[in-house]
Amino acid sequence: MNKEYVMGNSAIALGALAAGVNLVSGYPGTPSSEIIETIQKYRKDEVYLEWSVNEKAALEVAAGAAYAGARTMVTMKQVGLNVASDPLMSLAYVGVKGGMVIVSADDPGPISSQTEQDTRLFAEFAGIPVFDPTSPEEAYQMIQDAFDYSEKYNTPVLFRPTTRVCHAYASVEFDDNFHAKKYDGFVKDSKKWVIFPRLSYNNHINMVKRNALIGDDFSEYIMNTVEGSGKKAVFASGVSYAYAKEYLQGREDVTLVKIATPHPFPEKLVLPVLENCSEVLCFEELSPYVEKQIQRIAGVHNLSVKVFGKTTGNGKLAGENSADYAAELISEFLNEKLPDKFDISDMPDLPVRPPVLCAGCPHRASFYAVKKAMEGRKTYFCGDIGCYTLGNAAPLDMTDTCLCMGAGITMAQGFNHIDRDAVAFSFTGDSTFFASGITGVVNAVYNQADMILCILDNSTTAMTGHQPHPGTGRTMMGDIVEKIDITKVLEGIGLKKIITVNPFDQTKAIEAVRECADIPGVKAIIFKAPCIALFKPAERAYISEKCVQCKKCIKEIGCPAIIITDGKVAVDNALCTGCGLCSQVCPVKAIGGV
Amino acid sequence: MNKNILLCGVGGQGTVLASKLIASAAMRSNEIVHSAETIGMAQRGGSVTSHVRIGANASSPLIPYGSADFILAFEPAEAVRNLNYLKKDGIVIVNSVPVKPVTESLRSTGYDGTEMIEYLRKKCKTVIVVNAEEICREIGSTKIFNVAILGVAIGTGKMGLSKENIISEIETRVKESFREINLRAFEKGEQIGAKYEIK
Ligand SMILES: Cc1ncc(C[n+]2csc(CCOP(=O)(O)OP(=O)(O)O)c2C)c(N)n1
Numbered sequence: 176m177n178k179e180y181v182m183g184n185s186a187i188a189l190g191a192l193a194a195g196v197n198l199v200s201g202y203p204g205t206p207s208s209e210i211i212e213t214i215q216k217y218r219k220d221e222v223y224l225e226w227s228v229n230e231k232a233a234l235e236v237a238a239g240a241a242y243a244g245a246r247t248m249v250t251m252k253q254v255g256l257n258v259a260s261d262p263l264m265s266l267a268y269v270g271v272k273g274g275m276v277i278v279s280a281d282d283p284g285p286i287s288s289q290t291e292q293d294t295r296l297f298a299e300f301a302g303i304p305v306f307d308p309t310s311p312e313e314a315y316q317m318i319q320d321a322f323d324y325s326e327k328y329n330t331p332v333l334f335r336p337t338t339r340v341c342h343a344y345a346s347v348e349f350d351d352n353f354h355a356k357k358y359d360g361f362v363k364d365s366k367k368w369v370i371f372p373r374l375s376y377n378n379h380i381n382m383v384k385r386n387a388l389i390g391d392d393f394s395e396y397i398m399n400t401v402e403g404s405g406k407k408a409v410f411a412s413g414v415s416y417a418y419a420k421e422y423l424q425g426r427e428d429v430t431l432v433k434i435a436t437p438h439p440f441p442e443k444l445v446l447p448v449l450e451n452c453s454e455v456l457c458f459e460e461l462s463p464y465v466e467k468q469i470q471r472i473a474g475v476h477n478l479s480v481k482v483f484g485k486t487t488g489n490g491k492l493a494g495e496n497s498a499d500y501a502a503e504l505i506s507e508f509l510n511e512k513l514p515d516k517f518d519i520s521d522m523p524d525l526p527v528r529p530p531v532l533c534a535g536c537p538h539r540a541s542f543y544a545v546k547k548a549m550e551g552r553k554t555y556f557c558g559d560i561g562c563y564t565l566g567n568a569a570p571l572d573m574t575d576t577c578l579c580m581g582a583g584i585t586m587a588q589g590f591n592h593i594d595r596d597a598v599a600f601s602f603t604g605d606s607t608f609f610a611s612g613i614t615g616v617v618n619a620v621y622n623q624a625d626m627i628l629c630i631l632d633n634s635t636t637a638m639t640g641h642q643p644h645p646g647t648g649r650t651m652m653g654d655i656v657e658k659i660d661i662t663k664v665l666e667g668i669g670l671k672k673i674i675t676v677n678p679f680d681q682t683k684a685i686e687a688v689r690e691c692a693d694i695p696g697v698k699a700i701i702f703k704a705p706c707i708a709l710f711k712p713a714e715r716a717y718i719s720e721k722c723v724q725c726k727k728c729i730k731e732i733g734c735p736a737i738i739i740t741d742g743k744v745a746v747d748n749a750l751c752t753g754c755g756l757c758s759q760v761c762p763v764k765a766i767g768g769v
Numbered sequence: 770m771n772k773n774i775l776l777c778g779v780g781g782q783g784t785v786l787a788s789k790l791i792a793s794a795a796m797r798s799n800e801i802v803h804s805a806e807t808i809g810m811a812q813r814g815g816s817v818t819s820h821v822r823i824g825a826n827a828s829s830p831l832i833p834y835g836s837a838d839f840i841l842a843f844e845p846a847e848a849v850r851n852l853n854y855l856k857k858d859g860i861v862i863v864n865s866v867p868v869k870p871v872t873e874s875l876r877s878t879g880y881d882g883t884e885m886i887e888y889l890r891k892k893c894k895t896v897i898v899v900n901a902e903e904i905c906r907e908i909g910s911t912k913i914f915n916v917a918i919l920g921v922a923i924g925t926g927k928m929g930l931s932k933e934n935i936i937s938e939i940e941t942r943v944k945e946s947f948r949e950i951n952l953r954a955f956e957k958g959e960q961i962g963a964k965y966e967i968k
């Protein structure tokens with residue numbers, strides 16, 4: 176055994192390795208990305224690992240291997256499960272042979288996500304079990320159990336940590352003497368592995384019956400716990416359990432129930448608790464999932480217990496819980512008084528800090544070029560998801576829409592079809608292009624849209640922590656492979672106008688945009704310059720005495736490295752990367768050094 | 770030992786390394802440690818925090834309000850933003866050099882951090898104000914403040930962590946080429962912290 180101070184995501188990875196996982200696939204997404212990065216660090220040669228092109232691909236790769244009896248894990252953030260939902264829903268009917276765990280990390284807050292969706296509901300929707308760890312230490316053990324249950328019932332299972340488990344650190348004891356599982360291979364049987372209406376009908380019935388059995392099994396699962404006693408009970412799941420536990424530390428007069436497996440619900444464990452209680456508080460994040468289960472059980476068994484939670488106004492409708500919120504809710508539930516807090520109601524106005532593009536980010540230059548080129552023209556700027564979503568902020572203000580990965584390309588077509596007088600743009604990162612942009616381009620060419628496709632190629636998946644992708648030529652197995660060339664992909668689809676330009680060469684970049692704006696059809700501009708996190712140039716900009724303090728550089732590009740010190744424009748040397756964009760913006764050429 | 774330490778600042782200031790050094794140094798003395806980090810969108814210049822919790826009393830990764838023994842603030846306004854985590858008699862160590870958001874340069878509200886420092890002094894029993902720019906200039910690197918502020922905290926003698934353990938952690942976690950300069954920054958911070966008599 177070994178003991179290390181690791182992140183929750185690393186604990187999940189180490190647990191999967193200890194469970195003998197044979198294949199791991201996934202697509203990056205906060206807060207899940209470090210799981211695969213940890214597998215890469217600790218895996219032995221016998222474990223296959225990949226960043227897949229998107230979540231649907233990842234899930235299907237893993238399903239194939241699991242049909243052959245291998246143990247597989249797929250990782251993604253919660254919205255990734257939407258992309259993977261097509262194979263997931265069907266896979267739930269077909270089932271697997273080797274244990275297959277789909278990790279879908281939820282993000283209450285949301286802290287770094289588009290939605291506050293709840294993977295527990297997805298588990299119920301798909302009809303498969305879900306595990307909900309409360310801490311990194313628990314996650315290490317629970318993911319191993321998840322593999323065992325998956326194999327026991329021949330079903331894929333979901334595992335849904337939340338941000339505060341994924342990005343919490345703890346000292347975790349782990350087994351570092353792991354070996355991948357031996358598996359006997361795929362056995363052909365089309366009645367079992369080929370989904371057809373008849374098979375789905377039969378398996379649907381089996382799934383419902385089986386889930387009832389799993390619910391009984393889960394009632395005995397050691398991670399579902401009942402602590403303390405008393406007429407009042409707090410039901411909690413995920414990290415909310417840790418918050419509740421912190422408030423109730425060492426108390427025996429309140430019942431605390433931890434629901435580690437929300438679906439199928441451990442009803443047999445919970446029923447006696449409810450029969451003995453007068454009041455229940457459900458403390459959970461995202462949807463009132465446990466709460467609705469308790470309401471249902473109380474109704475079916477005609478119990479007189481009162482159930483409080485989100486649906487009764489005793490819980491947040493959105494956002495994450497915290498130790499303080501637990502204290503607030505539980506003390507009210509128990510009619511207790513809380514100790515006084517530090518009163519900071521008189522604090523001065525604090526500066527707001529929306530996230531911004533880094534100093535030297537090539538995306539800033541790309542947006543600025545398009546903005547300059549299109550001055551005075553009617554435009555639609557359809558953004559997408561990645562660091563470049565931050566192009567929405569003032570002063571750039573270059574993102575009119577952002578919906579989900581890949582949507583920029585297709586939404587621009589919608590704007591174009593209903594308004595032919597404007598110029599429709601889409602902005603798509605390189606990772607996003609491979610993940611879900613290509614089909615949108617095919618759609619545009621086939622359906623004769625007029626649009627300008629801007630690919631912001633910074634040679635990485637920056638927002639989620641700089642993972643490689645098909646355009647980088649590096650794989651998670653450590654191989655250097657041929658890069659998939661975005662230009663060739665676009666040529667293959669049939670684009671006639673494709674311009675590649677360095678966004679920091681503003682003159683050429685602006686020219687490229689103007690040129691494309693006046694030709695019909697689908698045109699592409701590939702703005703190519705690496706993310707500054709990948710390479711840092713050594714020069715710094717400096718403001719010379721020629722500066723007339725017009726502050727145009729600040730007002731136009733909003734770079735965090737240009738600041739005002741003692742009323743004068745200055746360069747923050749700790750941040751400047753010497754990209755030179757500001758020197759091209761300055762009307763009197765006062766910025767030097769780059 | 771039970772200690773809650775909150776580190777706060779702006780994405781890119783290096784709070785994560787400082788919290789890792791504290792946590793792993795505590796582990797060297799066989800303490801149970803939990804922590805929580807801001808990772809994701811906010812790392813691009815937004816407000817970030819690291820909660821470090823040492824001891825068996827902590828079951829959750831986030832420090833409850835009113836329970837932090839220390840706030841190590843890399844930026845004045847961030848100290849104020851997180852002040853409700855501080856214990857009544859907790860210690861605040863704060864960098865006086867503000868990070869002005871881009872929006873501030875555009876609107877010019879006049880934010881320069883002084884009002885924040887005054888407020889901290891008014892509200893808290895012990896506030897140690899350090900100037901990161903001066904320290905960095907003296908040491909000769911803009912990237913060492915995270916280790917310097919840790920030195921200040923250790924220098925107060927109230928962290929309950931051994932200096933040797935922190936130094937060993939710097940030696941194992943910091944890249945060789947930056948090790949020497951980080952050790953110097955730590956020593957410098959420690960000297961500053963040692964000057965404060967805290968009851
Ligand atoms: C369906 C889905 N999967 C994953 C994510 C997480 N995610 C956010 S941005 C991003 C990709 C960013 O890479 P890229 O398009 O290259 O832009 P960059 O951040 O490098 O500018 C990913 C995978 C998501 N938001 N939605």
Ligand code: SF4
Nearest residue numbers: 533536562637706707
């Ligand atoms: S990490 Fe890279 S892509 Fe993201 S904002 Fe910074 S420079 Fe731009």
